[in-house]
Amino acid sequence: MSRATCLFDGCHSAVIVIDEDNIVSLPEGAYSQFKLLENRAEGYAPTSDNNFLVVPDVWDFDNIGVSRDIPSSLLGDLGDKDEFTFDYGDSSWKIKKCLKYLICADCDKGPIGLICQVQDQDNDEEKVIHLLSLRSLQVVGKN
Ligand SMILES: [Zn+2]
Numbered sequence: 001m002s003r004a005t006c007l008f009d010g011c012h013s014a015v016i017v018i019d020e021d022n023i024v025s026l027p028e029g030a031y032s033q034f035k036l037l038e039n040r041a042e043g044y045a046p047t048s049d050n051n052f053l054v055v056p057d058v059w060d061f062d063n064i065g066v067s068r069d070i071p072s073s074l075l076g077d078l079g080d081k082d083e084f085t086f087d088y089g090d091s092s093w094k095i096k097k098c099l100k101y102l103i104c105a106d107c108d109k110g111p112i113g114l115i116c117q118v119q120d121q122d123n124d125e126e127k128v129i130h131l132l133s134l135r136s137l138q139v140v141g142k143n
Contacts, residue, residue: 004053006104006112007039007138013106014062015137022054023134024086033084034098036111037136052113054088055130064130065108066115067101085121092121095131102132112136 006013030052031038055061084095097117103110113132119125 002139002141004132004134004137004139006107006109007136008104008107008109011104011107011109012138013104015064015104015112016053016055016061016132018053018134018139022056022088023050024052024054024088024131025050026052026086026131027083030084031133031135034111034114036113036133037109038133039135039138051133051135052086053132053134054086055132058130061130063105065103065105065110067103067111070098070101070114093118094121096126099128102130110136 002018004015004018006015030036058064085092087093095116096119098114099117100115101111102113102115104112111133113130113136115128115130117126117128
């Protein structure tokens with residue numbers, strides 16, 4: 001079982017236990033679009049495209065902070081963008097709107113993820129989920 005922690009020295013606060021079944025892949029563009037923190041530690045090379053963890057319930061986190069609302073100027077209009085889709089469960093989901101940033105609960109560094117409104121591409125059902133960027137964190141205890 002692996003666990004994601006804050007990557008900053010002097011913090012390393014526990015964020016969540018990673019449920020491998022909830023790992024999804026978002027395009028590289030998501031990092032620049034949402035200005036997400038990326039781990040730039042020397043020797044760190046992301047080798048996997050499966051870079052986000054879907055967290056349906058905020059209580060699944062060990063610790064998490066939530067930022068103020070995301071400025072709309074930062075996000076632009078996602079309305080017509082089809083690129084931010086991912087497969088989760090039996091559906092393909094599209095990010096409709098990002099509502100808040102996730103940040104470290106202890107040191108406030110981030111953003112390490114997003115709270116998003118997503119839409120099921122098949123039946124237009126919408127829900128709000130947490131998308132945690134695994135590249136913005138330190139993952140320990142990999143099996
Ligand atoms: Zn921290």
